[in-house]
Amino acid sequence: MTGSGALHILRGGTVIDQSGTRRADVSWQHGRIAEVAESIDPPIGSEILDASDAIVLAGLVDLHAHLREPGREEAETIETGARGGALGGYTALVAMPNTTPAIDCPSVVRDVLAMAVGVACEVIPSAAMTVQRKGELLTPMGELAAMGVRIFTDDGDGVQDPALMRRIMEYATGLANSTGGQPVVLAQHCEVAALSAGGYMHEGEWSSRLGIGGQPTEAETLMIVRDIVLARRTGAHVHFQHVSTAEGIDLVRQAKSEGLNVTCEVTTHHFTLTDAACASYDPVFKVHPPLRTDADVAAIKAGLVDGTVDAIATDHAPHEPHTKEAPFDQAPPGMLGLESAISLALTELDLPIERIAALLSWQPASIAGIDDRHGRPIAPGEPANLCVLDPNERWTISGAAMASRSQNSPYEGREVRGRIRHTIFNGEATVLAGEATQ
Amino acid sequence: MKDLLTIDDLGAAGIEEIMVTADSFAEVCRRPVPKVPALRGKTVVSMFFEDSTRTRNSFDTAAKRLSADTMNFSASASSVSKGESLRDTVETIEAMGVDAIIVRHKSSGAPQQVANWATASVINAGDGWHAHPTQALVDAYTIRQEGRSFDGLTIAIVGDISHSRVARSNIEAFGELGAEVTLVAPPTLLPSHAEKLGAKVSYDLDSVIGDTDVLYLLRMQRERMDQALVPSLGEYHRSFGLTPERARRLPAGSLIMHPGPMNRGIEISPEVIADPRVRVLNQVSNGVPVRMAVLYLVLGSAAQDRSAA
Numbered sequence: 130m131t132g133s134g135a136l137h138i139l140r141g142g143t144v145i146d147q148s149g150t151r152r153a154d155v156s157w158q159h160g161r162i163a164e165v166a167e168s169i170d171p172p173i174g175s176e177i178l179d180a181s182d183a184i185v186l187a188g189l190v191d192l193h194a195h196l197r198e199p200g201r202e203e204a205e206t207i208e209t210g211a212r213g214g215a216l217g218g219y220t221a222l223v224a225m226p227n228t229t230p231a232i233d234c235p236s237v238v239r240d241v242l243a244m245a246v247g248v249a250c251e252v253i254p255s256a257a258m259t260v261q262r263k264g265e266l267l268t269p270m271g272e273l274a275a276m277g278v279r280i281f282t283d284d285g286d287g288v289q290d291p292a293l294m295r296r297i298m299e300y301a302t303g304l305a306n307s308t309g310g311q312p313v314v315l316a317q318h319c320e321v322a323a324l325s326a327g328g329y330m331h332e333g334e335w336s337s338r339l340g341i342g343g344q345p346t347e348a349e350t351l352m353i354v355r356d357i358v359l360a361r362r363t364g365a366h367v368h369f370q371h372v373s374t375a376e377g378i379d380l381v382r383q384a385k386s387e388g389l390n391v392t393c394e395v396t397t398h399h400f401t402l403t404d405a406a407c408a409s410y411d412p413v414f415k416v417h418p419p420l421r422t423d424a425d426v427a428a429i430k431a432g433l434v435d436g437t438v439d440a441i442a443t444d445h446a447p448h449e450p451h452t453k454e455a456p457f458d459q460a461p462p463g464m465l466g467l468e469s470a471i472s473l474a475l476t477e478l479d480l481p482i483e484r485i486a487a488l489l490s491w492q493p494a495s496i497a498g499i500d501d502r503h504g505r506p507i508a509p510g511e512p513a514n515l516c517v518l519d520p521n522e523r524w525t526i527s528g529a530a531m532a533s534r535s536q537n538s539p540y541e542g543r544e545v546r547g548r549i550r551h552t553i554f555n556g557e558a559t560v561l562a563g564e565a566t567q
Numbered sequence: 568m569k570d571l572l573t574i575d576d577l578g579a580a581g582i583e584e585i586m587v588t589a590d591s592f593a594e595v596c597r598r599p600v601p602k603v604p605a606l607r608g609k610t611v612v613s614m615f616f617e618d619s620t621r622t623r624n625s626f627d628t629a630a631k632r633l634s635a636d637t638m639n640f641s642a643s644a645s646s647v648s649k650g651e652s653l654r655d656t657v658e659t660i661e662a663m664g665v666d667a668i669i670v671r672h673k674s675s676g677a678p679q680q681v682a683n684w685a686t687a688s689v690i691n692a693g694d695g696w697h698a699h700p701t702q703a704l705v706d707a708y709t710i711r712q713e714g715r716s717f718d719g720l721t722i723a724i725v726g727d728i729s730h731s732r733v734a735r736s737n738i739e740a741f742g743e744l745g746a747e748v749t750l751v752a753p754p755t756l757l758p759s760h761a762e763k764l765g766a767k768v769s770y771d772l773d774s775v776i777g778d779t780d781v782l783y784l785l786r787m788q789r790e791r792m793d794q795a796l797v798p799s800l801g802e803y804h805r806s807f808g809l810t811p812e813r814a815r816r817l818p819a820g821s822l823i824m825h826p827g828p829m830n831r832g833i834e835i836s837p838e839v840i841a842d843p844r845v846r847v848l849n850q851v852s853n854g855v856p857v858r859m860a861v862l863y864l865v866l867g868s869a870a871q872d873r874s875a876a
Contacts, residue, residue, distance in 0.1 A: 337758035340675040340697030340735060345759075410676025454654045456674030458695070 142180025188220025200229025
């Protein structure tokens with residue numbers, strides 16, 4: 130691939146973005162889209178990429194990825210995580226702050242940004258709401274927001290203390306409304322620790338049968354209720370992460386109908402798997418929040434259809450293979466997700482590709498505050514952050530084949546429809562013909 | 568049958584086969600030299616990641632009476648305390664050449680995982696809250712000794728059902744044999760969707776006891792008080808314990824059972840322990856012939872023929 134000075138052309142594809150669907154070739158140069166037209170005549174020296182029978186979309190944006198660096202590089206690094214993201218069509222990943230050290234201060238943010246230079250996606254650090262994610266003291270949100278951090282989350286845990294959560298929301302609202310104001314999003318991992326304690330899967334018929342401690346639905350819904358009530362008072366933008374329960378979706382729907390500034394995401398595993406998968410006791414199916422019931426899956430799908438859900442996120446959570454070979458209760462929770470997300474969405478959801486693209490690209494871009502450069506309309510002058518999806522290619526998911534340093538995909542052996550052919554990040558191809566370029 | 572992980576692995580036919588085989592091994596156990604060469608040359612290792620004298624000794628005796636060689640592995644004494652993972656431990660043991668691994672572990676599902684990694688046969692000696700199939704077989708055998716049919720027999724299992732692997736396996740075994748099982752406990756000690764386990768549910772022992780053919784008492788652990796599951800052991804005893812008054816209302820021909828060890832004054836009043844309907848010692852002595860039957864069915868020549876076929 131020659132330098133970005135050459136003109137690049139995606140030929141023969143169908144472009145789908147916020148404005149609709151059209152058969153068009155797309156060209157770009159110096160990292161920006163030059164032309165979108167039904168047929169572009171390739172000048173001499175241009176690079177041509179085949180997009181025939183494929184769909185050209187804005188590069189995907191993941192609101193929720195664990196890149197493990199700094200601190201757990203054996204499981205994943207920013208580089209390997211980004212490579213996996215690119216293979217899944219992503220051009221931007223919001224990195225979760227539960228690293229070691231946690232991303233809770235400007236110096237760690239700077240460190241993460243430095244390590245993200247030259248990798249296959251743009252890495253957007255999120256920062257913790259509380260120091261070291263301990264749920265006690267506020268992080269320097271003003272300073273972090275001034276550096277460009279938009280999403281604050283203690284992900285991995287929810288903030289347990291309601292009085293503290295109130296203050297976080299009030300402080301965040303102040304930041305949003307001050308001169309040169311930086312809007313911030315408080316992303317909550319809704320899990321009331323007192324209720325989820327001793328629970329390793331969903332509390333229900335399966336946990337009873339398998340003899341494994343369960344996390345009840347209420348561990349999630351009670352915190353959603355609490356934060357909706359507090360958001361009503363403070364006006365803060367609360368984004369509910371990985372909503373896994375039917376009741377949770379209902380609560381968000383009600384809050385939105387009231388006009389509250391709340392958003393939510395769901396993960397691919399929460400609309401494709403249920404707690405029945407845990408019957409094998411394979412810890413690859415262990416995740417927080419846990420896989421739940423058919424009724425919860427149905428409600429999440431309904432929420433994706435009716436617009437209650439704003440984004441599909443992956444909660445990509447790599448773990449070294451030997452850690453997932455421990456007994457179920459002892460193994461760490463979490464599953465890979467970056468390379469399989471769009472394929473699972475296409476295969477399992479009864480939604481047109483435009484809607485899937487919205488849920489995976491421009492809607493999450495807006496929540497992350499990066500919609501000035503990701504999830505953009507595919508039009509001249511826009512940054513060349515694109516992915517090319519072959520909607521008909523069938524392939525079989527394999528954890529071992531993924532770019533991740535880890536292998537913990539719960540979809541081992543599952544056949545899906547839809548595969549990323551090329552991914553373009555800032556005008557450079559990070560994936561060509563299904564292979565990572567770096 | 569390569570592994571015995573849960574009662575479901577056996578079905579009614581498998582349970583019956585073990586009962587009949589246990590009868591012949593019970594006869595062996597009564598001989599002056601209680602030994603047969605059925606498993607000579609086989610190596611059986613007990614991998615106990617959780618303390619247990621009773622079950623471990625029962626299996627050990629059973630294996631030796633079948634002339635098998637035995638190895639014992641206890642977690643605290645082993646490299647698990649040095650950080651060796653479960654899988655590594657299994658592969659190390661297998662490398663020494665074993666035919667069967669008997670696993671007890673505090674984590675539900677561990678024997679299933681061991682069976683996935685091991686070529687040796689795996690027998691579950693109790694995993695977390697999930698299953699204790701040999702205990703259920705011993706209990707079924709003990710009831711069968713009385714000569715009553717399981718069909719329509721009313722069995723009440725009383726106590727901390729949610730944390731009990733004995734209860735789960737007994738529900739499966741007794742249900743498979745045609746008995747009618749009722750779980751008796753306060754709501755806090757019942758698992759979610761308890762009715763889906765295949766038994767009836769009652770919060771009131773007094774309303775059930777007059778119609779009970781077999782009263783099966785579970786051990787109540789003291790920690791449950793600290794977890795806000797019961798207000799006190801005294802209250803538990805008053806509401807769910809087998810007191811002399813309840814023993815009088817229990818039908819004369821009923822059986823009283825307990826997997827042991829008993830907490831005097833909690834599940835059962837001390838005065839009731841001497842009641843002639845109590846079958847706890849039979850349960851203990853039946854442990855060896857039943858486990859001999861299990862080992863024989865998993866490792867004996869018939870099993871070999873079957874796997875070679």
